[in-house]
Amino acid sequence: MLRRFIRPARRLPLWLLLSVAAPFVFEVIVHLWRYSVPRPASELDTPFFTTCQEPDVGAKRENAIFVMLARNHERVKAKKTIISIESHFNKWFNYPIMFLNDEPWDPLFIQELNATVSGKAMFEVIPREQWTYPDWIDPAAAKENIRQQGETSTPHAGEEGYHHMCRFYSGKFYELDVLKSYKWYWRLEPDVDFTCAITYDPFVQMARHKKVYGFTIALWEVGASCPGLFRATADWKEMMGVPANNLWKSMVSASWMPFPFRSLLSWLPHRDRHGDTWSLCHYWSNFEIADMDFFRTRAYQDYVEYLDKKGGFYFERWGDAAVHSLAVAMFVDPRKVHHFEDFGYRHDRLFQCPANAPGGQLLESPLLGNGTNADGTTSTWSPEMENGIGCRCECDGRETQNYGGYCLNKLKQPTSLRRPWFTWLL
Numbered sequence: 001m002l003r004r005f006i007r008p009a010r011r012l013p014l015w016l017l018l019s020v021a022a023p024f025v026f027e028v029i030v031h032l033w034r035y036s037v038p039r040p041a042s043e044l045d046t047p048f049f050t051t052c053q054e055p056d057v058g059a060k061r062e063n064a065i066f067v068m069l070a071r072n073h074e075r076v077k078a079k080k081t082i083i084s085i086e087s088h089f090n091k092w093f094n095y096p097i098m099f100l101n102d103e104p105w106d107p108l109f110i111q112e113l114n115a116t117v118s119g120k121a122m123f124e125v126i127p128r129e130q131w132t133y134p135d136w137i138d139p140a141a142a143k144e145n146i147r148q149q150g151e152t153s154t155p156h157a158g159e160e161g162y163h164h165m166c167r168f169y170s171g172k173f174y175e176l177d178v179l180k181s182y183k184w185y186w187r188l189e190p191d192v193d194f195t196c197a198i199t200y201d202p203f204v205q206m207a208r209h210k211k212v213y214g215f216t217i218a219l220w221e222v223g224a225s226c227p228g229l230f231r232a233t234a235d236w237k238e239m240m241g242v243p244a245n246n247l248w249k250s251m252v253s254a255s256w257m258p259f260p261f262r263s264l265l266s267w268l269p270h271r272d273r274h275g276d277t278w279s280l281c282h283y284w285s286n287f288e289i290a291d292m293d294f295f296r297t298r299a300y301q302d303y304v305e306y307l308d309k310k311g312g313f314y315f316e317r318w319g320d321a322a323v324h325s326l327a328v329a330m331f332v333d334p335r336k337v338h339h340f341e342d343f344g345y346r347h348d349r350l351f352q353c354p355a356n357a358p359g360g361q362l363l364e365s366p367l368l369g370n371g372t373n374a375d376g377t378t379s380t381w382s383p384e385m386e387n388g389i390g391c392r393c394e395c396d397g398r399e400t401q402n403y404g405g406y407c408l409n410k411l412k413q414p415t416s417l418r419r420p421w422f423t424w425l426l
């Protein structure tokens, strides 16, 4: 009985099966190999410092500015951020801070925040034409679409202002008259915490090490916010003949489907026209220390203009974090991207907080103090741990864990020796 079922299969010779399958298997292997990212011979991006430093308050500053987009009703949250960055960094370095609003400022906001900064504070209003629909978008259709997006669970997709904000931070921001004279910026948001002392000047270090883009947290984008973004980006990249560097390859999850069936996958979202997909990994752009000249390049501005014409800032909810990340992956040498893994940073429920450096807390520093405050209270630093790189971090017991370790490892793949097993597969 059993033999009767088996026999027909036996008649198809194994050699025939194998020789039909072999070219497909071979093609898949070659395809995956094209997207493999070689392990570097040494770490190509390391922390600038791994212990506290005596703040060099007399050193030459870079041409840099903090930028925070805030609304009048976010006064308390904005102040919280400024108090945090001033006490952990800027009281020693006094960089100016620019507050941007899409509406006229409430005098109370100006008064309170101006009194909170140690450097110069500026309060600017974004020109109306940079915070509205472009000519080629029908506002009524866009508004209706945004209303419908609001009925889905995609975060902020139903907020018109949020769409303008993402578009603004993606492209127009760097071209603002009030920012034109600055090269570097550090982006702040209302309601974030810095949880470690930052005792060196990151702008100076970025310039010295020829870095272009600095981040703290990497994570997955919400796929439903941008089903067409990767395709648009990959199409543009091919159209312009931009070669794929290792950072781009680390963003792409190459498909295991053999040609020609692979191409059929291109009908699915987050796929390029060959059927390969974006892992959705990106840098969380609410923290950014970056060289604005990168965003001002012809290539970057052309890319964003192309995206803008596609309408995805309104008819989907393309975020500036995803746009920045894909652009960095497309244009920037991976060695020029810096992970500030020594910074403690929290926004929403996501955080990064390193363990403190053993013997590196510089208790004798006159500027940093010995941990006993003027009022007699003592600072509650987290314990020092082997391989810790933090300076006086206060992590509430949540140290060393960067949310979304998968994405962090993915995006650091071209520069880092430390790789978990599952990234070897891709």
Ligand SMILES: *[C@@H]1O[C@H](CO)[C@@H](O)[C@H](O)[C@H]1NC(C)=O
Pocket (backbone or CB within 6 Å): 110, 114, 115, 121, 122, 123
């Ligand atoms: C902020 O305060 C300083 C003095 O502390 C003052 O000179 C400056 O004009 C104020 N800036 C604004 C925008 O109010």
Ligand SMILES: *[C@@H]1O[C@H](CO)[C@@H](O)[C@H](O)[C@H]1NC(C)=O
Pocket (backbone or CB within 6 Å): 369, 370, 371, 372, 373, 374
């Ligand atoms: C730390 O500094 C405070 C003054 O800032 C001083 O009163 C205290 O004795 C110092 N503690 C140690 C252990 O040096």
